[in-house]
Amino acid sequence: MTPKNNLVIGIIIALVVVASYNVDANPIEFAEGLPNLAIVVEEMLLVEPKYIPTALWAMLETIQMAFIGTVVGTVIALPLSMFAARNLNSKYVYAPVRALLAAIRTFPSILWAILFVIMVGLGTFAGVLAIVMYTIGFVAKLQYEAIEAIDPDPVDAVSSIGVSKWQLIRYVVIPESASHLLSQILYMFEYNVRQTSILGLVGAGGIGFYIINYIKFFEYGKAAVFMLVVLAAVLFIDWVSVKIRDKYIVKSQHGMEVTTK
Amino acid sequence: MNDVWTSYDSKNFVLEGISLSIDRGTNYAIVGQSGSGKSTLLKLMNGMMIPSKGTIKIDYVTPNMNNKKFKKMLHTIGYIPQSLGLIKNITVLENILIGALPRLNTIQSLLKRFPEHEIQEAKRIISLVGLSGKEERKAYMLSGGEKRRVAIARALMQKPTILLADEIVSELDHVTAHEIMNLIADAQKRMNLTAIMVHHDMQIALEFANRVAVIKEGHKILEIGIEGDSIVDFQTGNINTEEIMEMYADDTKK
Ligand SMILES: Nc1ncnc2c1ncn2[C@@H]1O[C@H](COP(=O)(O)OP(=O)(O)O)[C@@H](O)[C@H]1O
Ligand SMILES: [Mg+2]
DSSP states (O other): OOHHHHHHHHHHHHHHHHHHHHTTOOHHHHHHHHHHHHHHHHHHTSOOGGGHHHHHHHHHHHHHHHHHHHHHHHHHHHHHHHHHOTTTSOHHHHHHHHHHHHHHHHSOHHHHHHHHHHHHOSSHHHHHHHHHHHHHHHHHHHHHHHHHTSOHHHHHHHHTTTOOHHHHIIIIIHHHHHHHHHHHHHHHHHHHHHHHHHHGGGTSSSTHHHHHHHHHTTOHHHHHHHHHHHHHHHHHHHHHHHHHIIIIIIHHTOOOOOOOO | OEEEEEESSSSSEEEEEEOOOOOTTOEEEEEEOTTSSHHHHHHHHTTSSOOSEEEOOBTTBOOOTTOHHHHHHHTTEEEEOTTOOOOTTSBHHHHHHGGGGGGSOHHHHHTTOOOHHHHHHHHHHHHHTTOTTOTTSBGGGSOHHHHHHHHHHHHHHTOOSEEEEESTTTTSOHHHHHHHHHHHHHHHHHTTOEEEEEESOHHHHHHHOSEEEEEETTEEEEEEEEETTEEEETTTOOOOHHHHHHHHHHHTOO
16 A cells, blocks of 8 residues: 555545434434334334235236337437447437436436426326436437447448448447446346336325435335335346346357457 | 558658659569568558558549549459458358449348349359358358358459458468468469569568568568569669568568
């Protein structure tokens, strides 16, 4: 450990202390609050199983919202990512597209949800639109980074046949970045399920609507049913996507061991 | 190609005054040590790079990828880079069909609808390069020799008039290297191709080429012609096999 490292660590610790003071993050208050947590947990243990069917339906609705949002968002994000990739476009094309995507990403999904609730009213549609926007911002970014990271050799080899730019994208860029794409979509879907679960907090549909309402009325036992369903669903989706990834992605990523020079 | 100078960083020249003249139908070899500028020379010929100084002409056209007229010429210039540039996750057949892309219209190419005769042509070339039965293999599953066969087939699929190949057999064992070189030599003769091949091994070049240029540190230090068993040094006009053999033995040592 060099003195320079020590200094950096010291500065980080100091910043954490100052920031905690500023935001009123007080460990003592946390400790004092623990008994409250105990009460909540105790009440949550009074899980009311007769709400399980409702919770499952609400979760299904949430997953459907996340699914539509992910698919539509990805479909819009893909062409945008082609225009945002530095290795395929001139500065005049990629710079504005990137700026637009960056602007989209500055909004967390809950803010998009509020905006769309104002635009199209309360309900699931506002939530779907919020997820679409969020997905566009992130998938496009992940994807243009994947495109920029593809092996330049096939791009050069095929460009030197004198093919058109569209042919290059269709036959080199898409296949070379496809394995990343599948894993990104899976990741985005998992993430969107979690996000959609809380969009109900601002009235944009999904299971969060039930959770926030039961919590408001201190019905922790009912809220717990819904939260457990979310937990189970998220774990299940994680597990499924790990399976999918193992099956389709790990295999296709064995590189070509052509060594150069 | 006349008095060509090239630089990657506008300070150090990689090629310093190279002049070459290659006749149509020649089997031309460029030999030199690693870092002597061989790959750079090929990239100048297919317009991926443009010289800082000097002129290059292929049939009176200056190679430059951004020039429309030259881009059309590229359709029939096969280029096999040192790294081959195959697409890993698609099949042998799909990789090879890429060579036919310039002959497809926009709709066919966006929908991946290759006309039946192009698929037949690809299959013919696949058997020609000895890959029959491996059409549906993914490119990343192939051996080094097989990958080279795919790259050659993709270039042949272009119906090329010129074939540029960068150290295509350098990493292969002796037997496979000869199989691959024979394959190219056959195609070269049959299609009356102008083959321009870079090697770092002089032996291979002498065996297969009609002409060999030796490059050292960005200069052409020797150019020889081969007719049967006799070797002619074009710079001095000498026909002295032993002496030339000794010279290149020094110059192409790794
Ligand atoms: N993209 C590049 N950027 C900068 N320098 C390069 C680049 N490619 C090659 N060079 C340099 O140019 C010289 C010749 O390279 P190259 O043509 O690849 O040689 P060879 O193919 O004979 O091994 C080397 O000194 C190498 O370091
Ligand atoms: Mg090289």
